[in-house]
Amino acid sequence: MYMLALADLIKPGMRGAFYGRHSTDKQTMETQRSMAYEFAKKYGCMITCEYEDAGVSARKKKLDDRDGISLLLKEAIDGKFDFVLINHHDRIARNPTEHQKIRMILAGCNIPVVISSSESLYDSGDFIVDLIKDGTSKMEVDNTRIRTRDTAKSILIKGKWTGGKAPFGYRYDKINKSFSQCGEELTIVRRLYELYRNREGFQSISRLISHEFGKTINKATVRWIITNPFYAGYMSHHRKSEHSRNSITPIENWLMIKSDLIEPIMSLDEWKETWAIFEQRKTGNLNPKMYKTSFFLSNLLNCSVCNSILIGKDQTTFDKKRNKLYGKKWYFCPTCKYKIELDRIHTVIDVVLKDLKSQNLETVSLYVYNEL
Structure with a gap:
């Protein structure tokens, strides 16, 4: 009976739209796309539109911030296709509220969504059933995130590298599981720290490094290097906020482990001095402009005429x-x-x-x- 319902909705000659999404650049869209085209061929349809969100996390990025799905919903209203093909329920969204929003928009356009991997309907017609599926999808990704975080933490406690790209100035050898130094880049790192301790700001350091070394390093990268205890021989966990791409959590929430894999370029005390400057600036207790101005008597001189501050x-x-x-x-x-x-x-x-x-x-x- 279920297959009959699907066959009644998807008929030969209908125009299909493929939507695919994956979370990281290491993944590809080929499996999702090929299964969609196989479904279309089986039902005598044609895929006339493709919408993709490649390397986009549905957990981290909201629905309106994903270009592929946003364009699909817009063009669904314009009637550019008759049905949508997705590979799996969680490809289209991870958040239950977003699932319901997508269903409402597409249902209003009389456009069914088909899950090609199971040849089932994304909208079952039963609100409770769909809500359970949406909640389960979110629970799966939350559990995966927690397991990944706990695994990374246990690896870090042993002083081992948890993966990803090595910090600027170092290279990681996956076979030997060791770090090597890049002398030219670490010369730049040392200069970054020197400039920061001399009260230069991130943007100013970025310009100076570009001028001195001919190397383009944006201010976000400068900030990330300055706040990384890796250069003192320590690996850290939970330094980056889960809810923001570049936000740094308070240091008391970090897990910092000394690692024998790292050959440091400074002592921990030196790094902590730099971190203290960062925190003072962030809270406004240390204004960098006070140390960069030629008017070093500002707010110290009084006018001889009216006694106001010069x-x-x-x-x-x-x-x-x-x-x-x-x-x-x-x-x-x-x-x-x-x-x-x-x-x-x-x-x-x-x-x-x-x-x-x-x-x-x-x-x-x-x-x-x-x-x-």
Whole structure:
């Protein structure tokens, strides 16, 4: 009776649409596609449209963010095909809410969805049955994710590599299960850390590395290198947030294991110092611009006219054609518009500091104490 129902829906000459999806770049669409074409041939139909989401996780990417399925639903409304072929229930979605949304849209267009691997209907017509299938699909992927995470954790505890691409500057030999260093890349890594400790930002480091080494490294990669304890000889687990592609979890949630497989380029203490700078910047307790400005007396000088705090104002411009700098830098009062040239006040400060250096430490300390 079920086969008759399917045969009544899918008739010779109908236009079919194939939808395929896989989660990683290591997978292919060939099996899904070939089974769809075999089904179409068996029922005397033609596949006139193909929609694919290759290397796209249905768990990580929402329905509206997947180009293939989004286009399929749009063109279903436009009537470009008569039925849809998928390889398996979980290829089209993983989330029960998304399953129901797809069913509603396609049912409204009178377009059935057929699972080619079992020659069954995606929409059984029974809400409870479909809900159970959708829930089971989600439970399967959740259980797989948990098992994968637990397996990776147990491998890491033994100090072994859990897989994937080795960090920038290292290569992993799968046969010998060992890491080797790439000297040229690690020179760049050392420079990255040096620049970051000198209060350069990720974007600034990216530009400087490109200029110095002719190597393009975007700011996201710089951030990922700076926050990776691998360079201190430690492997980490749960550093990356599950719900965001580039988000880094709090360090107290990490599992960090020292590995004999890694030849480090810095000590753990050195790496932790860098991490402390990262956390201070992230929370706003350390503003990198405070260390990169020529106006190092900003918020320290008061206007002699109205007693307001002076701010830095850069009125310089660089003429590339003449290779010449025009204009000046000023400390400026936003209230009464009083201004004093930067070099002039810095010269005064230099004289004061030199005078202080020549004084006896006890004399200076007593002077400061009396002022306070």
